[in-house]
Structure formats: C-alpha cells, structure tokens
Amino acid sequence: MMRSLYSGVAGLKAHQTGMDVVGNNIANVNTTGFKSFRATYQDTLYQTSSGAAAPQDNKGGVNPIQVGLGVGNASIDKMFKDGSVQTTSSNTDLCLSGDGLFIVQDGSGVYYTRNGAFKFDGQGNYVNSAGQYVQGWMGVDGEVNTNSAAGKICIPSGKPMAAEATTQAKYDKNLNAAAAMVTKITKSDGTSAGSPAEASAAAPLTLTMSDGTAVTVTSGVYQANYSLPLTTTLTIYDSLGNDYTIPVMMSKNGTTGDKWSVYIESDTGGIGGTKTFYEEDGTTEKIAVTIDKFDVVFNKDGSYKSGSGKMTFSPKGSGEAAEGTVAIDVTGLTQYAGSNTVNGACDGNAAGTLVEVNIDSSGTITGTYSNGINQKEAVVAVAQFNNAGGLTAKGASLFQKSNNSGEPNVKTASDLGCTITASALEMSNVDLANEFSTMIVTQRGYQSNSKVITVSDEMLETLINMKR
Numbered sequence: 001m002m003r004s005l006y007s008g009v010a011g012l013k014a015h016q017t018g019m020d021v022v023g024n025n026i027a028n029v030n031t032t033g034f035k036s037f038r039a040t041y042q043d044t045l046y047q048t049s050s051g052a053a054a055p056q057d058n059k060g061g062v063n064p065i066q067v068g069l070g071v072g073n074a075s076i077d078k079m080f081k082d083g084s085v086q087t088t089s090s091n092t093d094l095c096l097s098g099d100g101l102f103i104v105q106d107g108s109g110v111y112y113t114r115n116g117a118f119k120f121d122g123q124g125n126y127v128n129s130a131g132q133y134v135q136g137w138m139g140v141d142g143e144v145n146t147n148s149a150a151g152k153i154c155i156p157s158g159k160p161m162a163a164e165a166t167t168q169a170k171y172d173k174n175l176n177a178a179a180a181m182v183t184k185i186t187k188s189d190g191t192s193a194g195s196p197a198e199a200s201a202a203a204p205l206t207l208t209m210s211d212g213t214a215v216t217v218t219s220g221v222y223q224a225n226y227s228l229p230l231t232t233t234l235t236i237y238d239s240l241g242n243d244y245t246i247p248v249m250m251s252k253n254g255t256t257g258d259k260w261s262v263y264i265e266s267d268t269g270g271i272g273g274t275k276t277f278y279e280e281d282g283t284t285e286k287i288a289v290t291i292d293k294f295d296v297v298f299n300k301d302g303s304y305k306s307g308s309g310k311m312t313f314s315p316k317g318s319g320e321a322a323e324g325t326v327a328i329d330v331t332g333l334t335q336y337a338g339s340n341t342v343n344g345a346c347d348g349n350a351a352g353t354l355v356e357v358n359i360d361s362s363g364t365i366t367g368t369y370s371n372g373i374n375q376k377e378a379v380v381a382v383a384q385f386n387n388a389g390g391l392t393a394k395g396a397s398l399f400q401k402s403n404n405s406g407e408p409n410v411k412t413a414s415d416l417g418c419t420i421t422a423s424a425l426e427m428s429n430v431d432l433a434n435e436f437s438t439m440i441v442t443q444r445g446y447q448s449n450s451k452v453i454t455v456s457d458e459m460l461e462t463l464i465n466m467k468r
Helices: 002-027 432-465
Strands: 037-043 046-050 065-068 071-078 085-087 094-097 101-106 109-113 133-140 168-176 182-187 197-199 205-209 214-217 220-222 230-237 243-253 259-263 273-278 285-291 294-298 304-306 309-315 324-336 343-346 352-359 364-369 374-380 382-384 392-395 398-400 409-411 419-422 424-426
Touching: 002 037, 002 071, 002 432, 085 094, 094 101, 168 230, 168 243, 230 309, 230 324, 230 343, 243 285, 243 309, 259 324, 294 324, 304 324, 352 419
Parallel strands: 094 424, 168 324
Antiparallel strands: 037 071, 046 065, 085 424, 094 419, 101 109, 101 133, 101 382, 109 398, 133 374, 168 343, 182 205, 197 220, 205 214, 230 243, 243 259, 259 294, 273 285, 285 309, 294 304, 309 324, 352 364, 364 374, 382 409, 392 398
C-alpha cells in the first residue's frame, strides 16, 4: 500500500520538473537564439517479490514478479534545431543557420551562443550586448588567415587606409585576331608619309587598310604593317596616392600575325618611349611615363604564349612623390577572331577612411573606404561540437563546453557548412503548439499521480477504520 504513495510522489516530482521545462520554454518564446528543452521520463527501481524460474521437464517457466517504485526524469535535452530568421535594421546583427555557434569571450572565459545581436563598441571592438568580444580573425592588408587562432575583432570607425603606389597592371580578355592592317600611309597632299607617322588636325593622314577601306585620322601615331592602335587606359597611383590616367596602345604586328605590340606614344611621335602628361594649363608637367615597346606572342590556338613589359613613371611638381615601376602582366590575354574586349586594371590606391562595413554569408566583414576600395577586414569564427546538446547552459543565451560536449572545432561558417545572414537575428525555436500540447499531457500526468496519492490515502484510511 505504501509503495503506491511513493510512486505517486515520484510522479508528481517528475511531472513538476517537466512542467518547469515547459514553462521555461514558453517564457523564452521571444528570446533571440534560444534553444528549447525537452524533458524525458524513465521508470525507476523495481521491487522483486519472486524471481524468474526456468522451464523444467515437468513444469513450465515462471516470470519474475516485480512492482515498480515510480518514475524519474531521464534527461532534459537541448533541441538545437534552427529558429526562424528575423530581419533587423542593424547590419552588424548576425543570424547563424546550421550546426554551429558564435564564440564570445571576456575575462571569465570562452562562451558559445546563437544570439547574434552584435555591435561595435566605442573602441571598434565587435561585441555582444554584454560587452563580450566576438571571436574571429583579423585581416592584414585585405588578407585574412583563418588557420591561426581566433581572437577579438576590432574595426575602429574611420579607420584610415594609407596610399599605395601602383606596382602591377594586369590585362585580360581578347584581342581581335582578324584586325585589319595598315598597308599605306599618305599625307593630305597625296604623298607618302613615313612610318611611324603622327597625325594632327593641321596635318591629317589617310590610312589604307588591308580590308580595302581607307581611314582619315587627325591624331595619334600610326605605322605600316600594324593594325589601328587600340587605346586602353590604366589608372596608376604614386606613393602619395595621386592618380593618373595613362593611355596604353596595343596594335597587331602584321609581320607574323601572331603578335601584338604594347607601347605608349612618345613625346617625339614614336611608338614606345617616354610620354609627358601636363596639368590642365597645358604647360605644367604632371608625370612622365615610359614604356619601351614589347610584343605579346600568341599560340596558334589563340592562347597566350610569351611577352611581358613594364612601365616606369616619374611624378612631377609639388608633393615629392617617389618614382615607381609597374610590371605589366599580359598573361590573361587571348587572340581570337571577333571583337576587342581587352581590359586592364592596376593595383594601388589613394588614401581613404573606412565608411561602412558589410558582412556576407561566410561571416567575412568587408570594409568600404572613401577611396572606393573594398577590403576584407575580418572573418567571424564559428564553433562546432560533436555533441552540442552536452553544452552547459549559463544563461543570457550563453553555453560553455562540458565534459560531454566534445572539443570545439573552430572554423569559418562556410567551412562548417553553416550560413550567416547579416541584418537578421535567429528567433527562438520554441514551438508553442508543441509546448501547449506537452503542457496538457504533463498536467494530466500530474493530476493522475495526485489521484494515486488520494486513493492510496483513502485505502489506508479504510484499513485503519477496520479496528473500529
């Protein structure tokens, strides 16, 4: 008789714990990044009145006679399924989807969280609402090494970017293999001009082309057995960040049909050499640029074969900018019949200051500077555990490693198959419909166990009244 009382009490305790779990889940239905919990139950000890007996020749087997002594809580599990994505107006908020957690740290230790309500503090540190440092990898000159240990992310507002002189120009895309060649150059009076010849408004030239057409030009330098010059522009920077737009010419060299010449039209009207550029007044020198003509040779299949060159420049006037050398990389060029789509781009930049930051799906923080440069500033770290359910909840949407969680695998979001959504937060994954259903079942279990106690008490009372 007494056993049923204790079984009922055990049921009350177990279901009370289950109700506590449900109440905590519902209380956190709007908590950012909250992961719901689930209570499970198990039967406890059994009192054996008679053990099992094996079958014999003249008698069958007998099952054990046991009476259970109630119920207990088997586990309270964390449910790490993703919550819904809620967009926000802050571009520093992050929503993490997938099997991973953000890492934050302060003087008391390392914590893990799904609450991505982050911001930059007064010193440019990337922190959560409690001021704990968000962990990741900082970039150096736009390069981020994610193989090193993660640390705090610090991107001060108005961060300066130093001016950097141009050291490399790269060309890619196509040069037209079917470009027509100049076969004859004549002056306006019909006499033959030399080669190369420079045209002007006062002294125009007529070019007879290999396709039978004739072109009259009033500017530029032309040479027989070359195609019409294709003008490309390179924007280069000196050591102080001053920018210059330099016209670089490309002409198909018709002697073999498999090469193009790269050059600058010199001050003396030649192909290759030094060209001086002037300020708007037309008399003050701005920069002198030298490119010695070089040839780019192509294979018969139109791919690049050989050729390289360089540009040297000498800034003029005030500022005392240093002279520079620019390597011209043409390995990305091709020569196919069609159109000219050649494109050239240079490194180097003017000085600038950080204007804003943006975060992509891999957690890469990119800074946009006033000089138009976009540069990688940092990458947010993500931790993954073999058993995330084994983490110890510490409150404030934080977890810590435990003896059964395993060690954290710290990588980028993309490395771990996770996705980060900027300007968004992860909502609680509490399912209210499920919680209310669990609440009803738990309530009925609690009521049923209380009835066991009530009925057992009435039976005891009946037993005691037998003496009367």
